[in-house]
Amino acid sequence: MMPELDAQADHRDAQRVLRAAGWTPGGAGDWAIALRSPDGTAAARISPFDPTGPYTAALYRDAASTRQVPHLYAHRRLTGGGDLQILEWLRPVPVDEAAALHRAIAAGAPPVAELAAHIRRVHARARRDLPWCGPLDDNPANVMRAADGRLVVLDLFYADGPNLYATAATDPGRVAALIPEAERRFMTEIPLAASGPWPPEERRAMRAALAAADARPAAT
Template sequence: MDATLASLPSDANHRVAERAFTEAGWSRCGAGDWAIALRSPDGSAAVRISPFDPTGPYTAALYREAAHTRQVPHLFAHRRLDGGGDLQIMEWLDAVDEPTAAAFHRALAAREPFVADLVDVVRRIHALARRELAWCGPLDTNPSNVMRGADGRLVVADLFYADGPDLYATAASAPDTVVARIPEAERRFMTEIPLAASGPWDTASRAAMRAGLAAADARYRRMPNAGSPRLN
């Protein structure tokens, strides 16, 4: 995996990344609303590749800073991709039954002693994400986010997410608001997320959103304060 990651050019986007890992023998094993996943040839790791994921760096920070709890996935590598995408390589995880997942989420919400250290890291990084990101959502309590490592331990993944319904509704109805808050370089591929769970998303709607954002970007570049920091 190190060689494949090192082979990516500095301006690699999600399409380039997927092609590189596929050519290295990784196989697609799933897709969600924000990302696809590929499994390594030996089955021990997975790579999550997203065209657009503002919360990716915060998720990676959680995996690193809460590693001592052994209640988050082992993160092998994290890299931002051109246009606002995100790539994470982590240990392979298996699904657990819904009651087990729900119980783990309840323990997190109640800050039970066996997850207290994890909760403290989660709350600190989530608070930072809420301060720094426009459209950062609440913690995700989807049962599918609780999984089991090969060693049998329970872990929680993908707790942070962008508020997609609000963000994409705003992009469609008020693109200037999105342009004012998220630089174009960080949302270039926002219409290319898979939406495997919430879709389908028709081609015409995607094209209309891209056109609306492009027009708003052109208007923004003509503004006197175009180089100023973005609003959150």
């Protein structure tokens, strides 16, 4: 189910190839857009910049036996720090139902105890490995229902965007030192569908400041 992508494909290439294959818009969030497969059974989550993508994919693989995470059909890192996940198609659930599942996970309650243990392990690894890795995201939108009726959690891990982007604006050298350029090339291209809009001039200024910070070590 993974599209045929060039080895150097970025998020734009992934979206172009999938759209050409008949995938259609399925929504957008702050970090990624979604496309739906022609048969309606799968979703492609495409992010220009998502440091936590590999950890989310690891959770889906590790916790697959619980059936409380989405089926992950394919995962691939994209050039420039992007992330592509092909998942089963999911539907929203009522807020109270989602909140109850989040509470059960936080408490390690028996129906989700195995899932909660997987989440803690993978999240601890992400917090250890990644600068600006945020806490678990208990947004009700991160609980959805699969076609077979089961509840699943998704997108629990995220970069602390407000802190990361504020640092990029005020101390770009710190961001340049902690996140390699190859892993943040498109960090100003996230959709921000919920938190935006993000003025183009601010995006340009951030790119210029990070490029200058990248150039300084080479100059010295």
